[in-house]
Amino acid sequence: MSARTTYRTAIASMGMTVALGLGFPSEAEAQVEPKHHECHACHDLHGGGYAALTAYATSEDLCLSCHSEAGPVDYPIGGIPTPIPRQTGIHDGSKHSSPTTCWNCHDHEGEARGATHDNFALIPKIRTTPNTGDMLVEFTARTGTSSFADGDAMYDGVCEVCHTATSEHRYDGSVGGHQAGSDCTQCHDHDGGFQGAGGGCAGCHSSTQGSRRAVVSEFDRKSHHVDWALAGYAAADSIPDSDCESCHDQAQHQGGTVRLKNADDASVMDYTGVPGQLETFCAACHDADGAGLAGGAPFSDGLTPPNVTDNWASSSHEGMGATCGDCHDEGHGSLKVSLLAPATVASTAPAYAEEQEGFCFSCHDSDGPATSDLATVFARPINWTTLAAGGNSVTTYNDRHDVQHDAQAVSGALIECTSCHNPHSDAPAQPYILDPDPSDGHVVGTDWYISEYQAAGDVQSEFCLDCHDGSLATGTADHATGGLVNVLTAWINQDGMGQQAGGAGLLAGTGWASGDVLACSVCHLPHPNVDQDFDLTNLFSIVDTTKSKDGSTYLPSVLDRKGTQTSFTYSITDDSDGTGVQNGGRMCMSCHDRTGMITKGDCWNCHYHGSRF
């Protein structure tokens, strides 16, 4: 129903009771609504130079002399300290062709206490509107019934009565009524000329806006852009617009597209949801200069984005045609770590495999698209020791790096795929990160631990030693019991690095010679069973077949317990197992002629890391 009525009649019925007190309201007084000004606040009652306001001041100047930063205090509006901007910002600009002043909405009549209305904020009971005549206005609450635009059929909200061309909340209810009953000024505030940006991006996008989902809560997810807590904000909905505008161009806000801004050159693209579109956009921040135009840190948290693009162009993933959007989902936040996709599916406790090794295995499995199937080999039952090398009873060693929760739960050890691999740079020529443990100061391939490895260019062995040097990388943990041997120290000082001269009984045809330093990979693999030659899963990721020095020839085990050569393979499942003992010997005797030792039992009782290999 229309709220038209007769202005003068209504005024007459209100019984105006303008208070004739003096002085400015205190801030505490101003917190209470409705507030009626005292005459002295605007008038010199006895002929002061500004008594005739029209001669000396425009209404907004007078209002702003207190309701702005230049006033004595920020007098609150609705309990919220709200400085009002200068004239050009008040309810005009792009949405109004002519300036609108304070007095168009607030006036003396609004201070009058009516019989049925007592509107807030000097809003008069009857408002003469530009296009629809005199309209009844009811504004006695900031939310809910009788608030700005409460959604009932009266259409008498202070935000409705003038609007004839808006997309929401028109004076006659002819179009939509979004956010009915909400405090409109949370988004459409004075400071933004009521244009919708005033409440900030977060103010609107905390809830669904048309076809746009609510995104602010996504900044509370497990991983997200903008560390609002670090930036000092109390909650995600306090994120400043400038953070949003680091990625989103607002020049065509509400134009129907998501416009993403390149941080390096400020170019803008329409994002249509195709993952491949994102690569250049993401790389603009995640490169050597961070958010270039923004000086490194794109957000108020001051964090510089990690540079992941230096070697991306030559990486295996890029070579497979992968793009950022294939692994990472929503830029706002993900229920998994590192913005991993799908953002809306959390990983499962206690293993959280979906955001750890399971995420990698989702591609590195039998049906690809990765060519290496790690899911299958890690899916094999874990072989645990009961009697480890040297006769030590340690039950926390097994056949693999403990990337899986099932392994970690028993051993207490902790390592993940990303401890060794960088998905943004690993490539066939360099399939692992060069410095897995930056904390120890040792940089693989630079300050070499072992000169023989340096001479041979054996970066991979140095890579192994970077963690097996007594100093574990951040994010990894040692076994709960029977911690890792400091292989580096043992290898150099006790084991002699396998180069013991004389008496080693090296067999002819192996290619190895007395004095050679063994690479780690001669005996061990980084993953269980991916040697794949004979599909065996050995303890300590030991190769299933040793090879000649040049890697070209499989070396047969010389003899079994009965002195008979049987096969290339050996299955090392447990030192306490008779078969395992025998097979341990088989491995050693692939290269060493120690037939006389056959009856001595397990070679590893005496020969292991730290005990003179």
Added chain:
Amino acid sequence: MKRDSYGPWAFFILLTAFAIGGCADDRERDYVTDSTLLAKNECPPGAAKKGECPEPPPPPPPPPPTGTVEPDLPGVSTDVMRTPMRSAGTPEGRMLVADPKAGMILRVDPSYLLPDQGFEALGKPLSVALLGDAIFVGNADGRVIDVYDAIGGGYRTSFGAGRAERPADIVADTGLALLFVLDSKMKQVTVFEENGTMVRTISAPGSGTGQLASPVALGLDPVRGELLVSDYGDAQASASVKIFSYDGTYVGFIDGAGTCNFMGCVGGFSRPQGVFVNPADQVFVTDGLLATVEVFTRATLAKVATLGGRNTGFPELRFPTDVFVNDAGDVFATSYQSGTVEVFPGGAP
């Protein structure tokens, strides 16, 4: 006088006095008192006894280089200014302007009246002062005084928590290395040392003599050692500029040349804002609603000129909030509502 341009000048006068005969022979003598005496061409008591009082000192030369550096900040777009509020003069006659809506401290080129340098301040910057190699900014959101490098604009530190609930203005006495911070919410001025150490408070809230009812801005007269506080007043007290000595003693007030009788006051200030005192002992006060810069002589407190006003032609002020007078006598005013800085060349109305 406001900010830093006069304090070093007065100090130079002292040095000149030493050089030409030891008039101000007592290094422990109060700086303000000696400067005042010299400005009046009188002989300090100690020197008079010795019979060493020289001829009147020559007119002061231009201010020498001081310990206060000329700010050199990152470049900004000339259209960035939105709501220029409080200002501070620089040694080379430029202005630093606090712009709360832009969230920036801007350096304004006096030739073009546009910002050429600046930096984004923390929170909402209401006020700004320059002292030594630092820029002090009243942060209304953080309710502290933030300190930035005058060279580069990098953030250093903050101080004044609990004494800057609404730091509406800051002025600096460069000679004494003191900062005066007006908290318009607590209605009190707090004096800080350069390092943020609190020295004392001046005045108290209220409508009585020497009290502050609705204070909004500050000016400084380092020669007299006085602080000038513009005050909207309240029901009991008309709008005025109240004058205090540095130690907090109430000295008097400027009523805007209004006439008061038992019916009230006529013709005084409306919304007095920023205050500046120049070396010629003139007090400049902007009035937001009158859109003027009112000029008074400090000695008599009499109004001698009005600059600007509504419908008086170019330059037109829209709610002026602060004023700065350079060595040439040009009067600059920040025009809050028009988002501009305006100038009255030579102080001509």
